[in-house]
Structures are given as structure tokens and as C-alpha cells.
Amino acid sequence: MRTRVFSLLLLLLTAAQALAQDLAPVRGRGCATDSYQEVMQQRDPGFEQRRQQALEAVQQALQQQPEGQHLRQVTISIPVVFHVVYSKESENIPDAQVLSQLAVLNEDFRRLNADTTNTPAPFRAFAADTEIEFCLAIVDPQGNPTSGINRTQTTKTSFSYISDQVKASASGGADAWDPTQYLNIWICNLANDELGYSSSPGALPERDGVVLHYRSVGTAPFNKSAWSYNLGRTATHEVGHWLGLKHIWGLGMTCNDSDDIDDTPNQLNETVGCPEGAVTSCRNGPNGNMWQNYMDYTNDACMNLFTRGQAIYMQSVLRSARGSIFNSVACTGELRSRFETAQPQDTLVAAGDQVQFAGSSAGFKPTSWLWHFEGGTPATSTEQNPTIRYTRPGKYRVTLTTSNGNMSHTLEKEEYIYVTAEDLLVYPNPATGFITLEQSAREQVQQVELVNRYGQIVLRQQVQDRVVRMDVRELPAGMYVLRISSTDGLSVKKVSIVK
Numbered sequence: 001m002r003t004r005v006f007s008l009l010l011l012l013l014t015a016a017q018a019l020a021q022d023l024a025p026v027r028g029r030g031c032a033t034d035s036y037q038e039v040m041q042q043r044d045p046g047f048e049q050r051r052q053q054a055l056e057a058v059q060q061a062l063q064q065q066p067e068g069q070h071l072r073q074v075t076i077s078i079p080v081v082f083h084v085v086y087s088k089e090s091e092n093i094p095d096a097q098v099l100s101q102l103a104v105l106n107e108d109f110r111r112l113n114a115d116t117t118n119t120p121a122p123f124r125a126f127a128a129d130t131e132i133e134f135c136l137a138i139v140d141p142q143g144n145p146t147s148g149i150n151r152t153q154t155t156k157t158s159f160s161y162i163s164d165q166v167k168a169s170a171s172g173g174a175d176a177w178d179p180t181q182y183l184n185i186w187i188c189n190l191a192n193d194e195l196g197y198s199s200s201p202g203a204l205p206e207r208d209g210v211v212l213h214y215r216s217v218g219t220a221p222f223n224k225s226a227w228s229y230n231l232g233r234t235a236t237h238e239v240g241h242w243l244g245l246k247h248i249w250g251l252g253m254t255c256n257d258s259d260d261i262d263d264t265p266n267q268l269n270e271t272v273g274c275p276e277g278a279v280t281s282c283r284n285g286p287n288g289n290m291w292q293n294y295m296d297y298t299n300d301a302c303m304n305l306f307t308r309g310q311a312i313y314m315q316s317v318l319r320s321a322r323g324s325i326f327n328s329v330a331c332t333g334e335l336r337s338r339f340e341t342a343q344p345q346d347t348l349v350a351a352g353d354q355v356q357f358a359g360s361s362a363g364f365k366p367t368s369w370l371w372h373f374e375g376g377t378p379a380t381s382t383e384q385n386p387t388i389r390y391t392r393p394g395k396y397r398v399t400l401t402t403s404n405g406n407m408s409h410t411l412e413k414e415e416y417i418y419v420t421a422e423d424l425l426v427y428p429n430p431a432t433g434f435i436t437l438e439q440s441a442r443e444q445v446q447q448v449e450l451v452n453r454y455g456q457i458v459l460r461q462q463v464q465d466r467v468v469r470m471d472v473r474e475l476p477a478g479m480y481v482l483r484i485s486s487t488d489g490l491s492v493k494k495v496s497i498v499k
């Protein structure tokens with residue numbers, strides 16, 4: 001009896017496995033981006049708000065798109081770092097395979113792919129060169145040279161989008177590089193043969209980027225995996241998500257939702273495998289689903305285009321939510337000086353105050369710092385974070401030159417430090433036409449009132465600026481009292497007006 005139940009179980013199990021194998025190709029590419037977004041919504045309380053803000057910024061950028069001019073003709077180059085996280089040597093894919101992935105990204109996004117001829121004639125008019133390119137980073141976030149391929153050995157045998165552990169060294173992965181300067185692409189063994197997933201604009205910086213199954217990376221002859229996802233199109237698809245694109249059928253499996261792109265046909269759900277001819281849904285005949293689009297679920301060999309609408313959308317993301325990547329020097333190998341005051345409010349100080357500066361840089365690491373402080377003591381410094389005293393009121397220039405022996409860069413900020421008088425100044429006194437109030441940085445005046453000798457308020461002014469001019473041309477000559485309400489409380493000053 002026992003054996004029979006067991007045999008029956010075994011039989012059922014085998015049948016289920018066979019069924020699962022039969023069903024496997026129907027599932028299409030395993031992109032976990034939508035599921036990952038749901039995980040983020042549950043786990044990260046600020047995510048939804050940041051995502052909405054990013055979407056609004058993209059919408060604004062889209063609206064600024066000049067009518068008729070579909071695409072900006074300036075090519076954008078996005079610096080990429082590949083984090084190869086491996087436990088087995090087979091997962092530690094060679095540089096050549098990673099480089100072939102970079103080449104596929106550049107071909108697909110610039111519509112230089114060899115299979116554009118497979119785009120059906122009715123869709124060819126919509127196909128676009130997105131003007132977006134990808135370059136391998138040559139400098140790391142610490143300013144050191146890098147190959148752009150960052151290898152990390154791990155004890156973890158697989159990773160999943162649910163735990164997202166590949167993105168932190170503390171959990172057996174590799175930490176993200178500053179995503180305002182780099183597109184992070186992690187390559188690892190993803191559980192359940194998920195091909196990849198991407199964060200969307202609005203993700204936390206440490207979670208921002210694309211994750212790829214190591215078997216999906218690159219193309220022949222370097223990618224030797226015998227499956228339908230060995231031509232590097234998973235990265236094309238996931239980077240499409242990273243630049244804000246949805247799946248071509250939208251989020252749900254209805255005809256009522258959309259990918260919010262005008263020139264992709266409405267379609268019900270994903271297209272899988274490699275269909276022959278048109279697949280219609282949502283009354284989109286005769287041409288049917290655009291299953292050749294990179295944002296559908298077909299095999300690598302069967303996808304070959306982004307549309308103009310998708311290109312415009314991705315460029316709008318690059319001009320808004322991901323705008324900082326434009327200023328990245330990660331691929332150009334420059335050295336750029338940066339500085340701020342250590343405390344943000346310290347660009348406004350009173351005479352006699354000290355200011356601490358914080359020098360930093362982008363690109364290659366500097367070995368020397370040279371500062372010039374107009375109006376400051378000392379007037380020069382070679383420290384990275386010098387402290388400077390300002391004794392006289394005025395607006396002063398700060399200059400920083402960083403150098404590493406081979407290169408140097410100078411950043412100059414005019415009128416960067418505003419030094420006010422030590423105390424509130426009121427002048428001239430006596431006055432004829434105008435009374436000027438100059439506030440000290442040490443307090444904030446909110447309101448001034450001029451009171452005549454009968455106790456009547458003859459002038460009241462709300463104060464927003466550091467320097468306030470009061471028009472007293474219409475007032476009779478005599479003695480007045482100026483009542484000043486500030487963060488320090490109420491104070492009075494006698495002023496006389498003469499004619």
C-alpha cells in the first residue's frame with residue numbers, strides 16, 4: 001500500500017515536472033522588474049513618493065520637448081560599471097563576454113544592430129536610434145583607475161530580486177557605485193533562472209541599477225549558454241526599464257492599461273518565444289503586437305527595435321530624474337574640483353566669523369589642493385578642508401585648484417562668501433530720502449516699523465532680504481523710533497529725518 005502511494009506520488013511528480021518543462025518556453029523571458037517594484041513598494045516606505053516625483057519630473061521634461069523635433073540629436077554616453085559577483089568560476093565570466101554585452105547595448109540603442117532587417121515593414125517607420133550610448137567607466141568613485149569591471153567572489157550560490165542581496169557587500173554582493181555618476185550592472189547567478197531586473201527612477205541610491213543572470217550576458221561567441229537568451233538582449237530590455245520604460249503591454253493583462261508610449265500598439269500581455277507573423281490582441285490588427293520590441297518577452301533573436309516614442313521617453317528620463325549622469329566624468333578620466341562650506345549655511349557669515357571649507361573632487365583623485373580666499377585670513381591654503389576667518393563685510397570669491405601631477409582643474413565661485421557687518425547697521429542717520437538697514441548674519445529681521453513722536457506707526461515693512469531700503473521721502477522731518485522685530489526679539493533705534 002505504502003509503495004503504491006509512493007509510486008503514485010512519484011508518477012504525479014514526474015508528470016508535473018514534465019508539464020513544467022513543457023510549459024517552460026511559454027513563460028517567456030523571466031524579467032522580475034515588475035515584481036521587484038512591488039517588493040520595493042512594500043519594503044521602502046518612501047519609495048512610492050520618490051517614484052511619483054521622478055515620474056512628474058519626466059512628464060515636465062516630455063512637455064518641454066519641442067514640437068516636431070522628435071529626438072535630441074546630441075548623443076548621450078552613460079558610464080557603466082559591471083559588478084561580476086561569482087561563487088563558481090563559470091559565473092566569473094571573462095572580460096570579453098562583458099565587453100560583448102557593452103557592444104550589444106550600444107548597437108541596440110543606436111539601432112546599429114545587424115537584425116534591423118527583421119523589423120516588419122509596418123513597424124520600420126517607428127524604429128529609432130535613441131542617441132543613447134554606453135561607455136565603460138575608467139575611474140572609480142574613490143578616484144582610482146578602473147577597468148569598469150569589478151569582480152567580487154562570494155559564498156552565496158545564488159541571488160534573488162526579493163532579497164536584493166547582490167547590491168551590498170555586507171550581504172555577499174558588491175556595493176553600488178554612486179548612481180548619479182554610474183549605471184550599475186550586477187552580474188550574478190539569479191535564482192529560478194530569472195533573467196534580470198531593474199530599479200526604476202526613484203529607487204534608493206544603494207539599490208539603483210540593473211541585475212543580470214550571468215548566462216544572459218553578452219553574445220556569441222562569448223556567451224555559450226544554450227538557451228533563447230544568449231544574445232545580450234536581457235541587458236537591452238533591463239536598461240530600458242532603468243530608463244523608465246514599462247513592458248510594452250503595460251502593467252496588467254487588460255487592453256485598458258498602456259505602456260504610456262504613443263507609437264507602440266496596444267497589446268494584451270506578453271508575447272513569448274518567437275512567433276511567426278502577426279500576433280493580434282486588443283484589436284491591434286492587421287500588424288498586431290510589436291513583439292519585436294525590446295520591451296516585450298520574446299527570444300533574444302526575435303527582438304530588434306525601440307520606437308521613437310520610447311526613445312523620447314528615455315531621453316526625458318535622462319534630462320530629469322537621471323540628469324546628473326550628464327555631468328559624470330567616469331568615462332572621460334578628467335579631474336574636477338568641487339567645494340562647499342562644511343556647513344551649508346556658512347556661505348553667509350558676520351564679520352569676525354570663521355568658515356570651514358570642504359574640498360572634494362570628481363574623476364581622478366587629486367594629490368594637491370590650492371585655495372585662494374579673497375578677503376579671508378589666511379588668503380591661501382593647501383589643506384583639503386581649511387578654516388578661514390573673514391573680518392570685513394563684503395562678498396568674496398573662493399577659488400580651488402586641484403591637481404594630481406598630470407592634470408589640474410580650477411573651480412571659481414564668485415561672491416561665494418557673504419560677510420555681513422557684526423551687528424545691524426542703520427544708515428544714514430540723519431536720513432533725507434531713504435533709510436537702509438543692513439542685517440548681520442547673526443540674526444534675522446522679520447519686520448520693521450517707524451514710529452513718530454506721537455506713537456503712531458507711519459511705516460511698516462516685512463523684511464525678506466539682508467539689505468532693506470525704507471522710503472521716507474514723504475515723511476515730515478523730525479525724530480522717529482525704528483522698532484525692529486528679529487529672531488533676537490524686539491529692539492529700537494532712534495533715527496532722525498531731515499529735509
Ligand SMILES: [Zn+2]
Nearest residue numbers: 031033237247
Ligand atoms: Zn522587463
